[in-house]
Amino acid sequence: MLEVKNLTKDFKKFKLDNVSFKLEPGYIMGFIGPNGAGKSTTIKLIMNLLKKDSGEIKVFGMDHIKYEKEIKDRIGFVYDESYFYEDLSIKQMKDIIAPFYTKWDDHKFNYYMKEFNLDPSQKIKKLSKGMKMKFSLAIGLSHNADLIIMDEPTSGLDPVFRREILDILYDIIQDEEKAIFFSTHITTDLEKIADYITFINDGKIVFSNPKDEVLETYGIVKGTTSLLDRDTRKEFLGLRETKVGFEGLTENPDKFRRKYGNEVIIEKPSLEDIMVYSVRG
Amino acid sequence: MKIIISNSSNEPIYEQISRQIKGMIIKGELAEGEALPSIRGLARDLQISVITTKRAYEELEKEGFIETMQGKGSFVAMQNKELMKEKKLKLIEEKLAEVVRESKVLGIKYEEVEEILKILFEE
Amino acid sequence: MISLIKRDLKLNFATKASVIFLIIFLPFLMLIMEINDIERIYPFMILSYGYILTSMPFRYDAREKADLLIQSLPIKKRDVVISKYISALINYLIALSYTWFVLSILDLIKLGIGVNLNLTIIKETVFVFILVSSISLPAYLRLPPKLAGVVNVIIFVIILNIFVFMPGDKDITNIINIFGEFSNNGFFAIAILGIIYLLSMGISIFLYETRDLY
Numbered sequence: 001m002l003e004v005k006n007l008t009k010d011f012k013k014f015k016l017d018n019v020s021f022k023l024e025p026g027y028i029m030g031f032i033g034p035n036g037a038g039k040s041t042t043i044k045l046i047m048n049l050l051k052k053d054s055g056e057i058k059v060f061g062m063d064h065i066k067y068e069k070e071i072k073d074r075i076g077f078v079y080d081e082s083y084f085y086e087d088l089s090i091k092q093m094k095d096i097i098a099p100f101y102t103k104w105d106d107h108k109f110n111y112y113m114k115e116f117n118l119d120p121s122q123k124i125k126k127l128s129k130g131m132k133m134k135f136s137l138a139i140g141l142s143h144n145a146d147l148i149i150m151d152e153p154t155s156g157l158d159p160v161f162r163r164e165i166l167d168i169l170y171d172i173i174q175d176e177e178k179a180i181f182f183s184t185h186i187t188t189d190l191e192k193i194a195d196y197i198t199f200i201n202d203g204k205i206v207f208s209n210p211k212d213e214v215l216e217t218y219g220i221v222k223g224t225t226s227l228l229d230r231d232t233r234k235e236f237l238g239l240r241e242t243k244v245g246f247e248g249l250t251e252n253p254d255k256f257r258r259k260y261g262n263e264v265i266i267e268k269p270s271l272e273d274i275m276v277y278s279v280r281g
Numbered sequence: 282m283k284i285i286i287s288n289s290s291n292e293p294i295y296e297q298i299s300r301q302i303k304g305m306i307i308k309g310e311l312a313e314g315e316a317l318p319s320i321r322g323l324a325r326d327l328q329i330s331v332i333t334t335k336r337a338y339e340e341l342e343k344e345g346f347i348e349t350m351q352g353k354g355s356f357v358a359m360q361n362k363e364l365m366k367e368k369k370l371k372l373i374e375e376k377l378a379e380v381v382r383e384s385k386v387l388g389i390k391y392e393e394v395e396e397i398l399k400i401l402f403e404e
Numbered sequence: 405m406i407s408l409i410k411r412d413l414k415l416n417f418a419t420k421a422s423v424i425f426l427i428i429f430l431p432f433l434m435l436i437m438e439i440n441d442i443e444r445i446y447p448f449m450i451l452s453y454g455y456i457l458t459s460m461p462f463r464y465d466a467r468e469k470a471d472l473l474i475q476s477l478p479i480k481k482r483d484v485v486i487s488k489y490i491s492a493l494i495n496y497l498i499a500l501s502y503t504w505f506v507l508s509i510l511d512l513i514k515l516g517i518g519v520n521l522n523l524t525i526i527k528e529t530v531f532v533f534i535l536v537s538s539i540s541l542p543a544y545l546r547l548p549p550k551l552a553g554v555v556n557v558i559i560f561v562i563i564l565n566i567f568v569f570m571p572g573d574k575d576i577t578n579i580i581n582i583f584g585e586f587s588n589n590g591f592f593a594i595a596i597l598g599i600i601y602l603l604s605m606g607i608s609i610f611l612y613e614t615r616d617l618y
Binding site: 166171176196210 | 289291321322324325329330332333
């Protein structure tokens with residue numbers, strides 16, 4: 001459904017380098033990385049808000065520039081920044097947006113207005129960040145979009161809200177023909193819901209794999225510093241040593257299990273652990 | 282149908298699911314031909330990835346516990362009576378193996394365990 | 405396309421503040437303007453008003469980052485550009501009508517300038533408007549908002565000075581004369597203006613399609 005191949009874009013101080021990943025319909029892909037890693041840039045390139053230097057992007061099997069209009073007709077997008085006309089009301093904003101979509105469904109829109117407790121006559125500038133986000137989502141869901149692209153949709157929202165959004169996403173993905181692409185640095189949101197995780201750091205893709213695989217491959221090893229020698233240190237992607245012991249992320253937890261048995265504690269990592277250790281080293 | 286998963290356990294989630302469903306089928310809590318929740322519905326209810334539930338169901342299908350029909354969903358497979366008996370025995374064998382392990386560690390002899398078994402069965 | 409044009413119009417009249425602003429802008433200009441040549445007031449008002457109407461949506465979009473939205477909707481970039489060029493023409497007509505309306509009312513209550521709308525004024529303002537738009541629209545569509553704003557103010561001030569404030573100047577008078585002859589060749593003039601406008605639109609389409617948004 002969404003296919004990115006060798007996407008490259010050079011900025012003066014930053015380079016998006018050979019980014020590649022693939023998302024099939026029926027799945028949710030989490031796009032994680034620290035701030036400034038290139039998440040928003042990648043999404044802007046997919047939506048053709050920025051011009052790529054090289055690489056291929058296909059949505060629904062079609063080139064994203066050649067068939068830009070047809071593709072965007074089927075994409076629901078939610079961005080982090082506010083991009084609505086603040087002085088207009090929800091209804092006025094909707095009236096401006098709706099005519100551009102061929103499959104706009106007003107019934108659905110009204111349904112979501114009720115579900116999300118939004119008042120169509122409210123001025124956009126009076127909406128809280130969470131409500132604006134819900135409004136974006138309502139719009140994205142009211143034109144029968146097949147691919148939902150979200151760029152940091154939950155940053156700045158309280159956990160209750162975030163859980164509500166996740167529930168909505170779960171409902172969407174019950175339909176096997178739809179897919180969701182979700183970029184965030186709040187990895188706890190993705191821990192539950194994501195099917196695939198693509199991790200980007202400093203403009204490069206670190207991995208793009210099924211989430212279960214990721215969480216099963218990596219392990220957090222904790223123990224006393226005396227156990228560390230040159231060989232074991234090499235096994236760590238990221239290591240934290242203190243006076244009371246060490247804690248590190250490794251791709252080979254089994255090695256440690258076999259070598260040290262009960263002397264170390266091996267735990268399942270969280271996505272946050274993986275991200276932090278990979279970035280910090 | 283009751284499935285409870287633990288995020289903090291070391292056992293992979295898909296195994297937790299397939300183990301629990303297996304148990305229900307063997308104990309007869311899930312009847313032959315009964316429909317299982319869809320992989321997506323289950324993923325939503327458990328708040329996990331659909332790939333996990335898919336994997337659990339694939340394991341169950343490989344071991345002959347369920348059947349998946351394209352477009353219709355997954356159902357408890359018709360259980361071969363002998364196979365069922367074998368599976369039930371296997372379940373007990375696994376539990377007994379643990380008892381035997383512990384007994385050896387604690388230094389308890391076979392005869393003493395037999396005694397205990399007798400008493401338990403008479404209860 | 406029509407939705408885009410409607411949007412631009414809607415935006416200008418969306419809030420009470422902007423509606424009030426647009427209504428009193430012209431009468432207000434009348435009050436504060438001190439132009440030596442009374443006749444020049446007419447073209448000045450038409451051009452200023454047309455300029456305001458055209459630049460307002462651009463400023464809105466830049467301020468609210470709504471171009472993020474527009475470029476994410478299923479709209480061909482080419483259509484966005486074409487709609488702006490059509491809107492500009494519509495804005496000119498609105499400017500023309502409203503200026504005529506305001507000045508006629510003022511004439512009726514004897515506060516006006518006593519000059520009637522004539523073909524020369526229309527020809528002249530069309531000429532200037534098309535010319536200015538052909539430069540300012542590409543600027544708005546391609547340059548970062550602040551830079552575009554600066555460019556436009558500069559262009560506008562220059563043009564206005566030439567055509568409105570300094571008709572007494574010898575060189576300026578020559579320019580206006582050339583223009584005068586030019587516009588007397590009706591068809592030719594329209595054709596050239598048309599070509600300039602379309603050329604500008606073509607360039608804008610290219611610039612807009614190859615543009616990076618932030």
